Amino acid sequence: VPGNMYFTTTRLHQELAGGTFEDVIIDEAHDPESLHPFKGNVDLDRLERLIRRVGPDRVPYVSVAATVNMAGGQPISLENLRAVRELTRRHGVRVILDATRAIENAWFIQQREPGQRERSLGAILRDMCAQTDGCTMSAKKDLLVNIGGFLAVNDPDLFEEARNLVVVYEGLHTYGGLAGRDLEAMARGIDEAIDEDHMRARIGQVEYVGEKLRAAGVPIVLPLGGHAVFVDARRFLPHVPQERFPAQALAAELYLESGVRSMERGMVSAGRDAAGEHRRPRLELVRLTFPRRVYTQAHCDVVCETVEEVSARAASVRGLEMVHEPRYLRFFQARFRPVS
């Protein structure tokens, strides 16, 4: 299953189903200092080579995320998505969109892609979806709800099969394990999420924090992503080697400083490969993820001050060692202690 960078749970489900994930994102995505406007783009040559190498029959779908969370909330361009569609059409391979933050992605397309500035977010979103065969959606992000998600597909046979399976583990296909009020909240959230005033304020808040940290000399991933500011822990703690989990260590320091909780997105999240070795991602990041419509600018200022205060004493941070490691999705429940 090729995709524009892995996501933790997505890759695990691909593996549990007996598949393997192949990263086909452009190289710029792995470079926190590259200013490419669409670091979520698929490397089309790499995708085509992969399909030719293994044969289209062994590629059940191409997994395209918009935006790409693990790359720093980076968008994919509409032009690139169209090219992916064209390429996969020639090979008879499906494209499934991870639409979790697709409306934030639509905003970046509107702002950054030539010829898109006058189009509405709804029209761009629809255009993105039209380049795919279906999408998975965690509505807990762009759709502004506390619980919910959905699967939407064009293929009636796939639809029928998914509908038959959903009752075993989730609930009847007309409620999917959600209360009726949650379906109402999602339906309303879709309309509110494509409102440009909402999205301008949303992305604007993330930009505010990012610009403030950048001005203070804090190393962050650029350009700024949609839902979070990603601090580059490798540059923040250059003296802490990757096996001492610099991003996890930085997240812990931010919490100690002022009770701000962030999340590691580096080697702990990446887990181990089939041979049991740590996967060593080039990106060792701390994600300051901004809930939608929750915090004020004053709250954001406290976050910035916290990062700057830890930055001032960065040399004293020595890293962590892992003392408890679960088999799956270890970042959720692993335990650490400071190296002595």
Add this chain to the structure above:
Amino acid sequence: MRSPIEPYKIKVVEPIPFTTAEERRAALEAAGWNLFRVPAQRVTIDLLTDSGVTAMSAHQWAGLLDGDEAYAGATSFQRFEAVVQRLTGMPHVIPTHQGRAAERLLFDAIVPAGSVVPGNTHFDTTRANLEARGARAVDLPSPATREPRREHPFKGDIDLPRLEALLREHPGRVPLVLVTATNNGCGGQPVSLANLAATRRLCDAHGVPLYLDGARFAENAWLVREREAGLAGLTPREIARRAFELVDGCLVSAKKDGLVNIGGFLALRDEEIATRVRRQMVVAEGFPTYGGLAGRDLEAMATGLDEVLDPRYLEERIAQVRSLGDTLHAAGVPTIRPAGGHAVYLESRAFAPHLDPLDFPGQAIVCALYLAAGVRSVEIGQLMNGRRGDGGRELPVAQDLVRLAIPRRVYTCCQLAYVAEAVLEVHAARDRLAPLELVDEPPVLRHFSARLRPRE
């Protein structure tokens, strides 16, 4: 003594839809004679299920705003955890989005392929979850269930001699015994504490863990209080606690006695199993402190699990269901006796003796009730439980029932009187019930989406 009345008044109402006979006919045809496929706005009284359709209290609705949506370690989880610990006495509390997710997680942790899992009667999703893992689900209902119309206080009991024989026959292959209380698959009948205690002793003798499916733990406690000798002086909470103390763990769909629209949980004594479940659940359910639920849902469950044990609530709830059952019984309609805790069950084959068991007599009654009055019920018989044998030939199931499940705190006595009138009307014209045949069916849990048609 005065009749029990609802221990609440109505604060918010929701209009119910009314339809013409022609509209119902058109809706049923479009739905392939399957009420699961009929849209809710074409149903006047909805007795499809008692699950997730509860009216929440003002306190629960208000609690929705207190819900803490933190991804990890939310305060709503802490409150929920304390409520379940107090209820069950079990230290490890794991929320899930509903009961079947709790089943899947528990079975993933402790049921290897090739196992045999006995129970008093497994519910349809429980059976599907067990079979999906390559385990065999064995029903051992009380012998009293063989006489549906016989009055017997504890038809939900497990058949102890057969359980003992099964445990002797399969040493090392039984990872758990699962008792469902009340026993939904057998007419919502209660399980006595004496039977549960004897089951515990058998399990101990064979070194097998005992688990409770406690979706209707409070209704079971009330029926035990009414019927089991020497227990009338205990509160429902004390009786429920005694039941929980007899088991190693429980799985609960809170959409029933949790009085909520969504939610469930696992409560466990064994720390090692709890750790395994918590590691596994992040893959497809959610982090262990939210389990696929919003924080507000944990608040609503915590409140509902306390409210359900109010003796006035349980007294009226059980009396409402019993009243519908007694009315039908007195008029000569064949039902499982006594009425269950959450539902009245019609005996399809005695109701429509002119139909062959493979003609889906239960589904024919379900469709006739809908056509007559817009009442939606559910078949628990050939359509839900039927399997195909060699050559794809349909095999008759042991029992064919129609369940009239009563949502909690939703319908009034007048509305249930309307239901009784509709059943009597269909019963009076039962000779005209026509056989049904399958048009298409999915491979698993076919009753949810199969299509049927009247046979020419």
